[in-house]
Amino acid sequence: MTHPEKAEAFIKNSERVDWHDAALWHVRNKRDKAVDGVPEWEELRNIASQIKAHTLANLRSYLIDFEQNAMANGVEVHWAKDATSHNRIVQEILERNNVKKIVKSKSMLTEECGLNHFLEERDFEVTDTDLGERIIQMRQEPPSHIVLPAIHIKKEEVGDLFRKELHAEPGNNEPSYLTLQARIHLRKKFMECQAAITGVNFGIAETGEVVVCTNEGNADMGVHLAPVQIHSMGLEKLIPRQKDLGVFVRMLARSATGQPITVYTSQHKKPAKGTEKHIILVDNGRTNRLTMEKYRSALQCIRCGACMNTCPIYRRSGGHSYHFTIPGPIGSILAPTTDMKAHSDLPFASTLCGSCGDVCPVKIDIPNQLYRWRQDIAEAGGLSDGKRKSMKAMSTLLARPRLYRNFGRVMRLGLRILPKSLITNRYNVWTKGRDLPTPPKQSFKKWYEKNHQ
């Protein structure tokens, strides 16, 4: 199913769409307030973008530095060229240590690799320990947002879920009560876990340490209890110096949720005595993406989710409409680099309003890349018949001023006098869920000639 088809199911419930829209806009507003408190914000964005671009251009040598320094810290470093090889490495570590029960904190990378499914098929018990992640794990669905995985779910639904899964009391849908039930449940899981898996926000080449940012404390609970720790890290998470964390830590939480910093910014260097620590460096298409000059800067992403919160399409179509691990604007430029044909609908899930580019802390030119993908997809013949024909008709029209003027005159009249059923019908997809504006009496050209002579 394509984005418009999936979105159609989501927008059927307009009350829910409004609620989803407002919840994310609220987060966007908090982000603005937090950003306003940092006078050097724009400078930080430039520097963050430069650091990331520099690291990507020198990734090979930084990866080797990182590996050496991590090994010197007593960490075992693994390399995985794809999802399967990542999952096998995890399996091998777990089997070697006779682990059956694993706790996992939020990681879009393991989501991308399908790790949970892979491990469950092999009879491991994996528990996601971030509250939002645990909710969607119980519902057996993917996250709909990279920072707020359960943003699409209402508290009543969480209440019903917890009554079924955790025997929560009937009728109590208070977030504080439900969170406490999850805390009690997850505490048990922590006390039984034999291994902990985390994602990585930043890997530091010069020190070999990995940084994990959370609000709940779930990643730390697992990592510091379990004798086996595995940090799965995409190659692009690397930054050169510890000093550079100053830039990124200041930007990440402000961009994501409007907090000046996450509650926990945990910096893992050496394993604790008697425990073993593993870092898995995962490629899975990243080095290939680096060869695409037009699209490589998408690898600068620090997964803050700001582009989703601000996107009018994301807010009104929900994360699940994107059929890709990472939804929203950044997902729509990442997805086609893995398979352009399969994701040729996603670059069109945008108004090209440019807001995603404005809020991006590492200045990825998301709107331009969306536009470029549209061109590449059109050139490769990836447009639907309807879209291709209407684009052709539009370009014929826009290239002929006289025809355009006449067409405008006919449309302005037509829209006023024709019955609505003739305009708003199932053949005109533009009017699905929205109305056309009342046409003005005269064209802009006429108005301009009259008022600005």
Place this chain on the structure above:
Amino acid sequence: MSRKDILKSLEEAPFAGPELPDYDFRQAGATDLLGRFTASAKVSAAQIVHRQEVIALAGKWEKVINLSSEIAVKGMDLSQFQSPYELGDLDLVILDGEFGVAENGAIWVASDGRPFRVLPFIAEHLVICIKKENLVGNMHDAYAKLEREKYSFGVFIAGPSKTADIEQSLVIGAQGPRSLGILLI
């Protein structure tokens, strides 16, 4: 071999990038660090506590671990625990933080010289003691300080654990401590 493959594909498709930028946003000579730190800590839902309050809190709870050298509160002897899994029902942990950051109320807590890295995360309540003279302006100052320090594991803690995963409603006390008290000395 994944390692060879990854490094080879990076070697085969080189491209130019910008220089690593130099920058300095440290707040040299910043004033009112204490006021700013206190305000930020409150925003993070931490409580600024007095010595008497910590003593009262410790008296209220049964399972208390005090690792702070700044406050005399009787707690359990840590040496009776063999593994971190035995710490699951602690009521209160008191420990010392190295330094605090004014811009966000975060406190750096390093694990070295202390058993059980899980201690700042596992108790129901946490109190961190920190010296007023050990405050810095922002995260750039913080990392300038850390450059000179050796640690095996360290964490910036800003407030009690929290979540807003259910309908964006802020709930204090997710999987870590349900309250954070900061004792400024």
